[in-house]
Amino acid sequence: MxxxxxxxxxxxxxxxxxxxxxxxxxxxxxxxxxxxxxxxxxxxxxxxxxFSLQNILSGLMDYMSETPNISKGLEIKCKNCGMPLAKFKKKGLLGCSECYKNFSSTVNPVIYRVQGKVEHVGKIPKKCGKGIIERKRILNLKEDLQKAIALENYEEAALIRDKIRVMENNEKEG
Structure with missing residues (x-):
C-alpha cells in the first residue's frame, strides 16, 4: 500500500x-x-x-483521582524534589524515585490499572541482580514465615526461619 x-x-x-x-x-x-x-x-x-504513555497516564489521573485540597490552594508536592502533583497529572512523569512514595495514594491505583500490578517484576540488571533476587527471596520467606505462624504451623515456621538466617548470613558474607 x-x-x-x-x-x-x-x-x-x-x-x-x-x-x-x-x-x-x-x-x-x-x-x-x-x-x-x-x-x-x-x-x-x-x-x-x-496518545503517548505520559498522556494516557495523565488522562487516567484526571479520570480516577479525587485530589482534595488542590482547589483550596494546598498543593501536594514531593518532599524530595518539590514536584507538585498537578505537574505529574499534566505531564504523566514523576520527578524522582521519592515521588512514587509521596504520591502513592494517587499513583499506585493508576499503575495498577495500567499494568495489573504495582510491583515491578521485569528484568533485573546483571551486575546487581543477584543481591536483588536474594533480598526478594528473603522477603518472600518472611511472608511465608508470618503465614506459618498465623496458621500455628510452628515446625514449618522454624524451617523457614532457619532458611532466612542462612540466606541473610550469606548476604552479609558475600
Whole structure:
C-alpha cells in the first residue's frame, strides 16, 4: 500500500483515529509520518503521539483521582524534589524515585490499572541482580514465615526461619 500523502513510498505506519465514534484511517510512509501533524516519529520507539504513555497516564489521573485540597490552594508536592502533583497529572512523569512514595495514594491505583500490578517484576540488571533476587527471596520467606505462624504451623515456621538466617548470613558474607 502506498503512502496516502506522497503517494510514492510504501506505507509503514497505519494510523487509526477515533473521535466521538468517527473512525479515520491513514497510511503513511516513514518520511510523511515524521511530518504528519500531531505525530513525531523516533527511530527507536516508533510513533510518539498525543496518545503517548505520559498522556494516557495523565488522562487516567484526571479520570480516577479525587485530589482534595488542590482547589483550596494546598498543593501536594514531593518532599524530595518539590514536584507538585498537578505537574505529574499534566505531564504523566514523576520527578524522582521519592515521588512514587509521596504520591502513592494517587499513583499506585493508576499503575495498577495500567499494568495489573504495582510491583515491578521485569528484568533485573546483571551486575546487581543477584543481591536483588536474594533480598526478594528473603522477603518472600518472611511472608511465608508470618503465614506459618498465623496458621500455628510452628515446625514449618522454624524451617523457614532457619532458611532466612542462612540466606541473610550469606548476604552479609558475600
Amino acid at each position: 502506498l503512502c496516502e500523502i506522497c503517494k510514492k513510498n510504501e506505507a509503514t505506519f497505519y494510523i487509526t483515529k477515533i473521535v466521538n465514534g468517527n473512525k479515520q484511517q491513514i497510511s503513511l510512509c516513514e518520511n510523511c509520518a515524521k511530518e504528519f501533524d500531531g505525530f513525531n516519529v523516533s527511530g527507536e520507539i516508533g510513533i510518539i503521539s498525543p
